[in-house]
Amino acid sequence: MAGILGGLAHAALPANLLFCFIGVALGTAVGVLPGIGPTATISLLLPITFHMEPASAVIMLGGIYYGAMYGGSITSILIRVPGEASTVITCIDGYEMARRGRAGPALGMAAFSSFIAGLIAVLGMMIVGPVLARAAYHFGPVEIAALVVLGLVMVVMISSASSLRAMAMIALGLLLSTIGQDFVTGEERFTFGIATLTDGLGLAVIAIGLFGVSEILMLAGQREEDRAVIQSPRRLRELLPNREDWSRSGWPILRGSFLGFFLGLLPGAGALVSTFASYVLEKKLARQPERFGRGAIEGLSGPEASNNAAAQSAFVPLLSLGIPPNAVMGVVLGALMIQGIAPGPRLATDHPDIFWGVIASMLFGNIMLVILNVPMVRLFVSLLRVPTRILAPCILLFCAVGAYSINNNMVDVAVAMICGVLGYVLRRTGFDPVPLLIAFVLGGILEKSVRQALLIGYGSPYVFVERPIALSLLVVAVLLLLLPLARQILAVVQPRSQST
Amino acid sequence: MPSVAAMGRLVAATLVLTGIFGAVGGYRLGLWIGPTPGPGLMPFAASVLLAAFAAVPALGRARAFAEDGAATVWPRFVSYTGAAGLLCVAPPLMGTTASFIAALVLVLAIGERISAPRSLALSLVIALATVALFRLALDVPLPDPVIDRLLGR
Numbered sequence: 001m002a003g004i005l006g007g008l009a010h011a012a013l014p015a016n017l018l019f020c021f022i023g024v025a026l027g028t029a030v031g032v033l034p035g036i037g038p039t040a041t042i043s044l045l046l047p048i049t050f051h052m053e054p055a056s057a058v059i060m061l062g063g064i065y066y067g068a069m070y071g072g073s074i075t076s077i078l079i080r081v082p083g084e085a086s087t088v089i090t091c092i093d094g095y096e097m098a099r100r101g102r103a104g105p106a107l108g109m110a111a112f113s114s115f116i117a118g119l120i121a122v123l124g125m126m127i128v129g130p131v132l133a134r135a136a137y138h139f140g141p142v143e144i145a146a147l148v149v150l151g152l153v154m155v156v157m158i159s160s161a162s163s164l165r166a167m168a169m170i171a172l173g174l175l176l177s178t179i180g181q182d183f184v185t186g187e188e189r190f191t192f193g194i195a196t197l198t199d200g201l202g203l204a205v206i207a208i209g210l211f212g213v214s215e216i217l218m219l220a221g222q223r224e225e226d227r228a229v230i231q232s233p234r235r236l237r238e239l240l241p242n243r244e245d246w247s248r249s250g251w252p253i254l255r256g257s258f259l260g261f262f263l264g265l266l267p268g269a270g271a272l273v274s275t276f277a278s279y280v281l282e283k284k285l286a287r288q289p290e291r292f293g294r295g296a297i298e299g300l301s302g303p304e305a306s307n308n309a310a311a312q313s314a315f316v317p318l319l320s321l322g323i324p325p326n327a328v329m330g331v332v333l334g335a336l337m338i339q340g341i342a343p344g345p346r347l348a349t350d351h352p353d354i355f356w357g358v359i360a361s362m363l364f365g366n367i368m369l370v371i372l373n374v375p376m377v378r379l380f381v382s383l384l385r386v387p388t389r390i391l392a393p394c395i396l397l398f399c400a401v402g403a404y405s406i407n408n409n410m411v412d413v414a415v416a417m418i419c420g421v422l423g424y425v426l427r428r429t430g431f432d433p434v435p436l437l438i439a440f441v442l443g444g445i446l447e448k449s450v451r452q453a454l455l456i457g458y459g460s461p462y463v464f465v466e467r468p469i470a471l472s473l474l475v476v477a478v479l480l481l482l483l484p485l486a487r488q489i490l491a492v493v494q495p496r497s498q499s500t
Numbered sequence: 501m502p503s504v505a506a507m508g509r510l511v512a513a514t515l516v517l518t519g520i521f522g523a524v525g526g527y528r529l530g531l532w533i534g535p536t537p538g539p540g541l542m543p544f545a546a547s548v549l550l551a552a553f554a555a556v557p558a559l560g561r562a563r564a565f566a567e568d569g570a571a572t573v574w575p576r577f578v579s580y581t582g583a584a585g586l587l588c589v590a591p592p593l594m595g596t597t598a599s600f601i602a603a604l605v606l607v608l609a610i611g612e613r614i615s616a617p618r619s620l621a622l623s624l625v626i627a628l629a630t631v632a633l634f635r636l637a638l639d640v641p642l643p644d645p646v647i648d649r650l651l652g653r
Contacts, residue, residue, distance in 0.1 A: 171550035
């Protein structure tokens with residue numbers, strides 16, 4: 001308790017509050033701009049942190065990370081371009097809400113659900129975080145591979161297309177994720193001699209193409225009367241979530257926060273898997289699951305809560321075990337190491353100001369995120385008042401610059417535009433690009449963990465069924481796949497038995 | 501133009517071919533090196549799955565691809581795809597600002613049928629504002645030989 005109070009006092013120092021605010025504001029800005037992600041921003045700001053107090057440095061870098069999670073939702077909702085991988089799910093119902101004139105409530109709910117989830121995650125981190133982090137590291141490559149497989153099965157369930165086509169898109173996403181240099185042998189795979197492809201395709205480039213450019217092409221092909229679908233709200237009351245939105249979102253926010261908190265502790269795929277786990281859960285629990293994909297606010301509030309909770313709980317394994325669960329935390333680890341501080345089990349006792357100060361700062365950071373963003377909802381929504389014939393070309397231009405700015409490379413612009421045409425063709429023919437993108441993100445983690453798991457098992461695939469956690473996850477995945485099939489068989493068999 | 505059903509079959513067939521190509525590529529890379537998985541295992545497995553899952557819609561009934569009922573406005577669609585193509589190839593040749601202006605004029609004047617002087621004026625404002633934001637404020641080195649010469653770089 002003394003540690004928590006000390007942390008709160010340390011985080012409330014004016015300098016730390018200022019750095020927290022700078023981090024949150026910067027994070028929101030980079031989340032809005034497609035291409036410039038939190039990893040790049042934190043890496044760029046790393047030299048500035050050399051002259052800062054270690055706790056202040058991590059507070060600012062942390063603010064950038066969870067600020068970017070919210071910023072990424074803004075573009076997902078308004079223009080269907082996910083700023084971050086974990087906001088891909090927000091594109092589904094968030095953008096549909098914007099199309100139906102409910103961009104304000106969507107943006108407002110994204111901010112409020114992130115805020116509530118942030119508070120729950122901070123409380124969780126203070127109470128059970130370090131203990132859970134140790135438990136989470138029973139997740140080795142075998143368990144992570146099984147978790148990713150379960151995640152991919154969930155993606156089939158959230159897809160608007162048929163299961164078979166969703167699985168085809170997952171396979172295509174996995175194949176695209178293998179482009180580039182093999183991480184074990186260094187051999188080039190499907191690079192066709194193009195040097196830029198050696199590092200593989202960029203997630204942001206593909207997301208810009210599949211979602212942003214393809215949406216513009218969809219709008220370009222529509223007749224004038226069909227294009228005027230994006231409505232902008234007129235009254236202030238319409239800008240914020242109403243009572244019904246809150247009653248629909250209460251439980252999804254709570255469930256999403258807990259899912260995000262627990263999955264965020266896991267290395268690699270935690271934050272991303274938690275968003276679609278939350279979406280699948282809400283769709284399964286909904287009284288009218290057919291509303292999902294057509295602007296259901298539960299499909300936005302649950303995943304938004306889970307991604308923010310996961311962004312914060314990701315700090316627990318870093319601070320209490322010294323193991324970064326994702327790339328952003330890897331850079332934060334670097335910032336601490338440069339300052340001569342090694343995160344790990346002794347950090348809470350040796351440097352309580354850093355351990356508890358960083359956790360407590362998230363409390364203030366989440367409040368700042370709401371104060372900063374809720375008044376901005378009106379400004380963001382006013383973007384929709386620009387006529388589609390002017391807005392659409394601007395977004396196309398923005399997509400091109402966004403793709404270029406990732407690596408300052410024209411090949412990325414070409415890849416984004418090719419992915420845009422691919423996304424357009426896939427959407428027109430009933431293939432859903434969402435599973436493709438998620439499989440692309442998870443593909444790298446799946447390959448790495450499968451290969452490590454097979455190494456552990458001396459090449460034997462039985463390693464996946466010998467471990468109880470992995471086996472349980474795989475059994476759930478198989479059941480989830482077979483359930484719709486069993487329902488279809490039952491639907492055919494039952495009427496027959498009734499007629500006889 | 502082909503119907504959505506024909507286009508759907510064509511897309512599915514292309515995916516099957518991509519799967520076969522990927523499987524051959526993965527096999528050549530090596531599926532297994534001694535007791536450990538090789539670099540080709542994952543591409544091979546993903547490609548086989550892709551070919552298998554895409555084969556069903558490729559060979560299935562045409563009515564599996566529902567017509568979405570939306571007619572495509574081809575001149576506008578072509579102007580946008582043309583602008584997308586222009587944005588890929590033109591910046592290193594004629595500079596980012598000029599390419600942006602050309603792409604915007606193409607879309608606004610031909611696709612959106614806005615009058616030529618208004619299209620040009622809008623294109624100038626949007627292109628210059630975008631270049632200023634990314635090049636000057638965010639320090640993104642957009643290729644622009646003309647501006648570089650003007651700035652004496």
